Structure formats: C-alpha cells, structure tokens
Amino acid sequence: MKSEKQVLFNPRFGLKPDLFIGRTAIIDRILDAQDSTNSPYRTTFVTGIRGSGKTSLLSDIAIEFEQRGELVVSVSETDDMLAAIIDQLLLKSRSSARKISGISASALGFSFGVTLSENAQTHSFRGALGKILSALKKHKTSPVILIDEASGETAALREFASTYQLLAREGLDMLVVAAGLPKSVSKVLTERALTFLQRAGRIKLDPLPMDEIVDSYLKVFSQKDPAVPYDLVKSLSAQTFGFPYLYQLIGYYVTELSDARIDHTVAANAVSRARELFFENVLAMLLRDTTEKERDFLFAMLEDAQDSAFGDIANRMGVSKGYAVKYRQRLLDAMLVESAGYGKLRFSPPMFAEFLAQERPNY
Numbered sequence: 001m002k003s004e005k006q007v008l009f010n011p012r013f014g015l016k017p018d019l020f021i022g023r024t025a026i027i028d029r030i031l032d033a034q035d036s037t038n039s040p041y042r043t044t045f046v047t048g049i050r051g052s053g054k055t056s057l058l059s060d061i062a063i064e065f066e067q068r069g070e071l072v073v074s075v076s077e078t079d080d081m082l083a084a085i086i087d088q089l090l091l092k093s094r095s096s097a098r099k100i101s102g103i104s105a106s107a108l109g110f111s112f113g114v115t116l117s118e119n120a121q122t123h124s125f126r127g128a129l130g131k132i133l134s135a136l137k138k139h140k141t142s143p144v145i146l147i148d149e150a151s152g153e154t155a156a157l158r159e160f161a162s163t164y165q166l167l168a169r170e171g172l173d174m175l176v177v178a179a180g181l182p183k184s185v186s187k188v189l190t191e192r193a194l195t196f197l198q199r200a201g202r203i204k205l206d207p208l209p210m211d212e213i214v215d216s217y218l219k220v221f222s223q224k225d226p227a228v229p230y231d232l233v234k235s236l237s238a239q240t241f242g243f244p245y246l247y248q249l250i251g252y253y254v255t256e257l258s259d260a261r262i263d264h265t266v267a268a269n270a271v272s273r274a275r276e277l278f279f280e281n282v283l284a285m286l287l288r289d290t291t292e293k294e295r296d297f298l299f300a301m302l303e304d305a306q307d308s309a310f311g312d313i314a315n316r317m318g319v320s321k322g323y324a325v326k327y328r329q330r331l332l333d334a335m336l337v338e339s340a341g342y343g344k345l346r347f348s349p350p351m352f353a354e355f356l357a358q359e360r361p362n363y
C-alpha cells in the first residue's frame with residue numbers, strides 16, 4: 001500500500017531527478033553571484049564527463065532562480081540559440097509572477113507574437129538583447145542565461161560572446177552559466193572570440209559527497225524495508241563512487257528488484273544491473289569519443305594493476321615520451337585520466353579499468 005508519496009530514483013539523462021543531492025555549495029555560489037556584480041561566478045563554466053550531472057545542475061539552478069522571481073532563459077548551444085534566447089526573454093518577461101512588469105515585446109518595438117527569427121529582419125541579436133537588458137535594468141534586474149551542451153563549436157556562441165562583451169561595456173549585465181564536456185574547455189580556451197568564457201569561474205563537477213548518498217539511500221530504502229542493514233546501505237553507497245548516474249541507477253534497481261526486503265541478493269543484483277547500464281551509457285561513450293592513439297595510451301595503462309608511470313606507458317606504446325606527452329594531455333583534459341603524483345597516472349572515471357579490461361579483446 002502506498003500511503004506516502006514515493007520518492008523515485010530516475011536514471012535518465014537530461015532531467016532533474018527527484019533525488020537531487022550534493023550540489024548546494026555550487027548552487028549557492030551561483031545564486032550569490034546574482035546579487036554581487038563583482039563575483040567571478042557572474043559567468044560560470046561547469047564541466048564534467050557524461051553523466052556527472054551538468055544538465056541536472058542547470059535545471060536546479062533554473063528552478064532556484066525562478067523561485068526568486070528572476071528571469072531565466074535555458075538553451076543549448078545550437079545554431080538557433082540566439083533566437084531562442086530572445087524569444088524566451090520576451091515570453092517570460094510578460095509573466096506577471098516576476099519582479100518586473102511592463103516589458104512587452106511591442107513596447108520594445110518587436111512585432112507582437114512574432115519570433116525573433118521573423119523579427120530578425122529589423123533587429124540584430126545585439127539590438128534586441130540590448131533593448132531587453134536596458135528595460136530590465138530600469139527595473140534593477142538582469143536575466144540569467146543558462147547554456148547547456150556548450151561546445152564552442154557554433155558561430156552562435158561566438159556571436160553571443162561578442163554581444164555579451166559589447167553590452168557589458170555599456171553597463172548592461174547578465175548572469176551566464178554554461179555547461180559542457182571537459183573537451184569543450186580546451187576548445188573554448190583556444191577560441192579568441194570566446195574570452196568571456198575563458199575568464200569565467202570554472203566549476204568541475206566532483207563526485208557527490210558520500211555522507212549525502214548514505215543519508216538519502218538510508219531514508220529511501222528504509223521506507224521500503226525498515227530493517228535494511230546499515231552496512232548494506234553503506235556498501236551500496238560506496239559502489240556508486242559518488243557518481244550521480246550510478247547513484248540513480250543503483251537506487252533505482254534496489255527499489256525495483258526488492259519486494260519488502262532489501263538484502264544482499266537484491267543489492268548484488270542491483271549493482272550488477274547498474275554497472276551494465278553505466279558501462280553502456282557512460283564508459284562506452286567515453287571510449288568512443290577517444291582517438292586511436294588515445295586508446296593505445298589507455299590500454300597501455302591497463303597493464304599496471306595500480307597507477308602507471310608515464311615512462312612505462314610511452315615504452316609500451318613504442319613511442320618517445322615527447323610524443324606521448326600530447327596524448328597524456330588530451331586524456332587529462334578529457335578527464336579520463338588524472339595525476340597520481342610523481343609522473344604517475346591513474347584512470348579517472350569509476351570502474352574505467354574494469355571496463356577497458358572487458359573491452360580489450362575488441363581493441
């Protein structure tokens with residue numbers, strides 16, 4: 001019998017889950033930046049590998065700002081993102097639930113009910129955004145612009161960046177949070193047109209804090225089985241490695257596979273199903289995104305039981321250290337490996353070594 005509202009795990013991408021944990025410090029830093037014009041987080045660049053929770057974080061930031069009555073625009077980096085930004089700004093500034101009122105498309109000289117794409121003949125992005133920001137400034141507010149899937153690949157992002165810089169010089173401000181895969185950072189850093197993102201506050205999505213995982217598992221699992229052993233909860237938590245997607249997957253299968261009891265059999269089955277999906281939907285995609293030489297590097301590392309010495313890796317690849325250094329850097333940038341000190345490296349994503357071992361026969 002379901003008396004209480006059930007909290008559900010949701011191992012799907014691109015949706016903020018019901019059980020969203022461990023990001024309070026990051027969110028506060030960004031929320032605070034709205035009131036402090038000098039905060040380095042007025043522009044923020046969030047990075048993390050697939051499944052580390054970028055989209056969920058942006059959704060939560062959107063919700064938090066919306067609840068404060070702020071004007072929030074959410075887009076992905078696509079060719080038509082500029083039109084989407086203007087459309088959303090016009091649409092949302094009409095809503096009465098906001099701090100601001102009286103900003104109407106027609107008052108700003110836009111034809112009513114007509115999208116920017118159609119208005120584009122008369123308004124450049126810069127002109128349109130400038131008008132909206134000026135109107136908002138009169139109400140002592142500025143919008144929040146969230147850009148997911150930032151890759152630095154589109155002309156639209158470059159135009160957004162140059163417009164941002166020009167308008168900022170005129171004293172027209174906005175808060176921007178972009179999120180992208182680690183490799184987009186290196187792309188953005190080499191693009192001269194994207195300096196505003198190069199100076200952005202950088203946030204890397206670290207693993208979720210283990211104590212919050214234990215607390216939330218204990219709470220949800222004991223609703224189902226009040227006698228669930230604490231040690232089992234701790235062991236299940238440890239097997240998420242703090243990785244958001246694994247946290248949802250393991251939680252989901254534990255609740256799906258158990259009737260009234262959550263015991264070791266349920267736990268073992270849940271972890272094994274979760275691993276399968278994690279391998280398929282995260283680790284396989286990470287490997288697919290690498291080049292042949294990068295894969296040579298990764299499989300050369302696999303020969304060590306623990307950390308690998310850089311010199312050994314180059315030897316196994318049959319190349320000089322000077323040559324291998326390039327691939328080390330790329331893999332560090334992609335957050336696939338990390339430094340283990342003193343010229344040593346280790347794999348960064350959870351269970352990556354096990355996954356590579358399983359893939360070795362196909363390599």
Ligand SMILES: Nc1ncnc2c1ncn2[C@@H]1O[C@H](COP(=O)(O)OP(=O)(O)OP(=O)(O)O)[C@@H](O)[C@H]1O
Nearest residue numbers: 012013014017021050051052053054055056244245
């Ligand atoms: N803070 C969090 N607490 C709990 N679960 C989370 C959290 N952040 C993300 N998740 C879960 O992790 C999974 C991946 O999240 P999300 O789609 O946000 O990742 P992403 O970094 O945007 O991935 P991609 O790079 O593929 O777009 C989802 O199942 C989501 O529910």
Ligand SMILES: [Mg+2]
Nearest residue numbers: 014054055056
């Ligand atoms: Mg995403």
